[in-house]
Amino acid sequence: MFRFANQARVFWPVELASRGADGEPVTATAYIGYQLLTDAELDARNDESLRLFRSTDIDTRIADGNALKQANKALLRERVFGWRDVADNDDVPLTFTAELLDAMLADPLLFKALLHGLFEASRGAKEKNSLPGPGGTPALAQRTTDAGSGTRKADGATSPATTAPAPASA
Numbered sequence: 001m002f003r004f005a006n007q008a009r010v011f012w013p014v015e016l017a018s019r020g021a022d023g024e025p026v027t028a029t030a031y032i033g034y035q036l037l038t039d040a041e042l043d044a045r046n047d048e049s050l051r052l053f054r055s056t057d058i059d060t061r062i063a064d065g066n067a068l069k070q071a072n073k074a075l076l077r078e079r080v081f082g083w084r085d086v087a088d089n090d091d092v093p094l095t096f097t098a099e100l101l102d103a104m105l106a107d108p109l110l111f112k113a114l115l116h117g118l119f120e121a122s123r124g125a126k127e128k129n130s131l132p133g134p135g136g137t138p139a140l141a142q143r144t145t146d147a148g149s150g151t152r153k154a155d156g157a158t159s160p161a162t163t164a165p166a167p168a169s170a
Contacts, residue, residue: 008036011084012121017109032114033082033096037122045119072115073105079118 011031020026052068055061082096094100104110
């Protein structure tokens with residue numbers, strides 16, 4: 001059963017880089033909990049970035065770039081609410097805290113990955129949840145085989161898509 005919560009919160013996969021014991025770069029996927037940006041917020045961020053990079057005065061670009069970086073860190077502090085699959089050097093899972101998030105934001109590579117993840121999740125999670133497909137179509141259209149889609153209702157009963165009769169063969 002689909003439950004529409006409209007909370008705009010997701011755990012999104014993000015590739016995070018670190019250094020292994022031998023000093024070599026290692027990447028791993030963590031699931032970062034994001035409060036998604038609205039379309040209007042994404043558009044405003046894009047407009048601000050374009051304005052910054054169109055500026056011809058180098059001093060203004062540097063000052064505005066630093067201000068934008070600080071604004072992006074504040075945005076992440078506001079929008080990241082948790083994580084999964086983040087551990088310390090001994091593989092002990094790390095519980096999300098604001099202090100640990102700040103430590104991650106102090107690392108330029110992690111900051112960039114987390115920020116990219118927020119923007120990607122804000123675009124991708126909405127897109128993923130709004131794509132046309134079997135979930136939003138009537139039961140007979142959901143059938144994928146003669147036996148039906150194989151879906152079940154929350155109470156365990158077979159869905160109409162599963163019990164619908166097979167179409168007559170030609």
